Amino acid sequence: MLAADRPARGDRAYVTLVTNPDYALGARALLRSLTLSGTTADLVVLHTDVAAEALAPLSALGARLVQVDLLPTSPAFNEAHARDALHARAAFTKGTKPPFHTPLDNFAKLRLWQLDYASVVFIDADALVLRNVDKLFAYPEFCAAPNVYEGLGDFHRMNSGVFTAKPSEATFNDMLEKLDQPGVFWRRTDQSFLQAYFPDWHGLPVVCNMLQYVWFAMPELWSWDEIRILHFQYEKPWQQHDKADRLRVLIDLWRAYAGDGPVPDLAGLPAP
Ligand code: UDP
Ligand code: MN
Secondary structure, three states: OEEEOOOOOOOEEEEEEEOOHHHHHHHHHHHHHHHHOOOOOEEEEEEOOOOHHHHHHHHHOOOEEEEEOOOOOOHHHHHHOOHHHHHHHOOOOOOOOOOOOOHHHHHHHHHHHHOOOOEEEEEOOOEEEOOOOHHHHHOOOOEEEEOOOOOHHHHHOEEEEEEEEOOOHHHHHHHHHHHOOOOOOOOOHHHHHHHHHOOOOEEOOHHHOEEOOHHHHOHHHOOOOOOOEEEOOOOOOOOOOOOOOOOHHHHHHHHHHHOOOOOOOHHHOOOO
16 A cells, blocks of 8 residues: 655655656656755655656655555446546636646545654646745645635635645545545545545645645735745646746745755745
C-alpha cells in the first residue's frame, strides 16, 4: 500500500501527489520553492507507478518518495469518475483541464492520512510556495482556503489544493467508507469529498492558496506582498494553452522555480 524510499525526517511534512510525468514537472518546481522558503519540515511525494526517470529529480531535491496505489474504489465508482464520464456529467465551464489530468487519480491524496507524521500540509503539484508557511503545521485539521477566482459566490466552496491534516489510519478508513457509497458522484473529486467530510472546515486566508485566475478576474485581490502559495488551477504553466498570454507574469515566475537559476524578488514583479 505505502512503500517509502527512506524513513521520515521529523513529524511534520509537506506532501504532494504525482501520478504521471507531467505532475512530476510541477512537483519539482514546488519542492524547489519549498526548499527556498527555508522550511524545516520533511518533503514527501506520494506517487503511483511513475517512471523512475521522472521521479529522480524529486529525490535529488531531498524528497521522500512514497509509492502508493490508487484507492481500492469499486468499479461503479471508477466508472462514474472516469475522465470522459465526469467531464460529460459535470462539465468544466470556467477553464480547461489538461489532457494529462485523470480525475480518479486525485482521490489518492487521501493516502496522506496513512503517513507516519503528526502533522502534514498537502500542496498540489501545480503550486509554488513563495513564502514560508511552516506555521500551518500548528493549525488544526482541517484547514483550507476558499475556491476564490471569480467572485463572492466562490466563498461557499473550499479548494483542496492546499490543506492541513493530521494523519490517522482510523480517519483514512472512515474516509474510504464514506467515499465509495452506491451511486455516489463527487463532481470535483477529492475537493467535493473533503468539503463534505469536513463541513466545518477552517478557512485559511486566500493568500495561502491564491488561484491563478485571480490575476485577470479579480486583480484587486492580488498582492505580491502577501501571497504565500500560488496555485495554477486549470491550465498548467508547463503546457501550451490559450490563457498563457494573459498569465505570462505568473508563468515566467513558475519557470524560474522550475529551472536551476535564481528566482525573482517578489517585490519587483508587476501588479496585474
Ligand atoms: N494529480 C496527479 N495526476 C492526475 C491528476 C491530479 O498527480 O492525473 C495530482 C497533482 O498533485 C495535482 C493534484 O492531484 O496538482 C490536483 O489536480 P490539479 O492540480 O490538476 O487540479 P486543479 O488544481 O486544476 O483543480
Ligand atoms: Mn491544482
